[in-house]
Amino acid sequence: MNILAVESSCDETAVAVVRDGRTVLSDAIASQVDMHTIYGGVVPEIASRKHLGAIYGLADQALIQAGVTRQDIDAVACTYAPGLIGAVLVGVNFAKSVAYGLNVPLIPVHHIRGHIAANYLTHPDLEPPFLCLCVSGGNTLIVDVRDYTHMELLGATRDDAAGECFDKVARVLGIGYPGGGPMDRLSQGGDPKKYHLPRSKVDGAPLDMSFSGLKTAALNLIHNAQQKGEELDLPSFAASFAQAVSDELVPRTMAAAQSLGYGKIAAAGGVAANSTIRAQLERACRASGDTLYLPKLSLCGDNGAMIGCQGYYEYLAGHTAGMELNGYANKNVGVG
Numbered sequence: 001m002n003i004l005a006v007e008s009s010c011d012e013t014a015v016a017v018v019r020d021g022r023t024v025l026s027d028a029i030a031s032q033v034d035m036h037t038i039y040g041g042v043v044p045e046i047a048s049r050k051h052l053g054a055i056y057g058l059a060d061q062a063l064i065q066a067g068v069t070r071q072d073i074d075a076v077a078c079t080y081a082p083g084l085i086g087a088v089l090v091g092v093n094f095a096k097s098v099a100y101g102l103n104v105p106l107i108p109v110h111h112i113r114g115h116i117a118a119n120y121l122t123h124p125d126l127e128p129p130f131l132c133l134c135v136s137g138g139n140t141l142i143v144d145v146r147d148y149t150h151m152e153l154l155g156a157t158r159d160d161a162a163g164e165c166f167d168k169v170a171r172v173l174g175i176g177y178p179g180g181g182p183m184d185r186l187s188q189g190g191d192p193k194k195y196h197l198p199r200s201k202v203d204g205a206p207l208d209m210s211f212s213g214l215k216t217a218a219l220n221l222i223h224n225a226q227q228k229g230e231e232l233d234l235p236s237f238a239a240s241f242a243q244a245v246s247d248e249l250v251p252r253t254m255a256a257a258q259s260l261g262y263g264k265i266a267a268a269g270g271v272a273a274n275s276t277i278r279a280q281l282e283r284a285c286r287a288s289g290d291t292l293y294l295p296k297l298s299l300c301g302d303n304g305a306m307i308g309c310q311g312y313y314e315y316l317a318g319h320t321a322g323m324e325l326n327g328y329a330n331k332n333v334g335v336g
């Protein structure tokens with residue numbers, strides 16, 4: 001079964017062709033990063049307009065790269081939630097029109113379920129159940145993946161997402177947008193214990209997290225140093241910050257995994273590319289005996305292939321939609 005998969009929830013327009021869930025025939029991506037860099041963050045209205053401009057050509061490119069024609073497409077999948085609503089709607093409406101025109105099923109895919117599915121593309125042997133830490137620019141979640149389409153949210157950030165935190169701190173340091181990658185590179189060789197940054201605790205919800213205090217503390221540290229005319233040891237600051245983010249994520253992930261007892265832990269989303277978080281997860285899983293599944297770096301960020309992969313499993317579960325399908329800014333990953 002060939003699925004044409006569309007992703008447009010944030011600042012990447014992506015169209016892929018995926019065969020039977022796990023074979024990626026093509027994965028075309030148009031990044032808008034250059035445009036949003038001017039503003040130091042994603043401007044939603046610009047994102048929607050750029051998606052609109054890119055999506056038709058990208059779909060043609062995905063078909064050509066896959067070596068298939070429109071008649072070879074058996075279904076169309078698209079991210080329908082969560083995301084920037086104007087951006088999501090561009091992909092949803094494009095997918096609807098293609099599904100209608102080709103007279104094939106339309107499959108709505110939850111963006112975070114797509115990120116989780118990037119692990120199936122990296123690890124052909126991986127099957128649910130497993131626990132997944134989902135960390136991106138807009139979401140930070142701990143998810144019980146009981147089955148391909150049966151999931152439960154166990155914990156989440158109460159405020160900022162981990163990726164957003166990296167991006168804001170990087171912006172104040174003036175090291176680029178999106179900031180997670182540059183912060184990661186800057187942290188190499190730094191001393192992660194040099195700067196003291198807070199760790200959060202949410203009363204009564206041990207798997208929930210908070211990043212706003214950490215973000216404020218990091219920004220205050222930078223501003224105080226600037227006001228006093230002191231030089232920050234930037235690699236050590238970046239390493240201390242990455243360690244603080246990782247300390248929010250990894251112990252909670254391990255605690256959730258131990259309570260479930262699946263023996264399998266995965267990570268997903270753009271922030272899952274972070275070297276400190278990956279290394280801490282690897283150490284923790286070596287100690288606990290759990291098997292760790294990390295998506296390959298090229299599949300951590302937004303892409304169409306992950307939507308095509310998850311779309312296949314949603315289709316097998318009977319989760320298709322009619323032309324009334326809408327997009328949503330928020331939706332629980334458990335609802336799908």
Ligand code: KG4
Pocket residue numbers: 010135136137138139162163164166167178179180181184269270271272273274275300301302
């Ligand atoms: O999954 P993604 O591409 O988009 C969303 O669905 O949000 O994630 C983008 C986020 C950005 O916040 C970016 O700064 C962050 O992932 N990111 C990283 C790294 N690479 C990308 N954060 C930390 N370390 C990285 N190496």
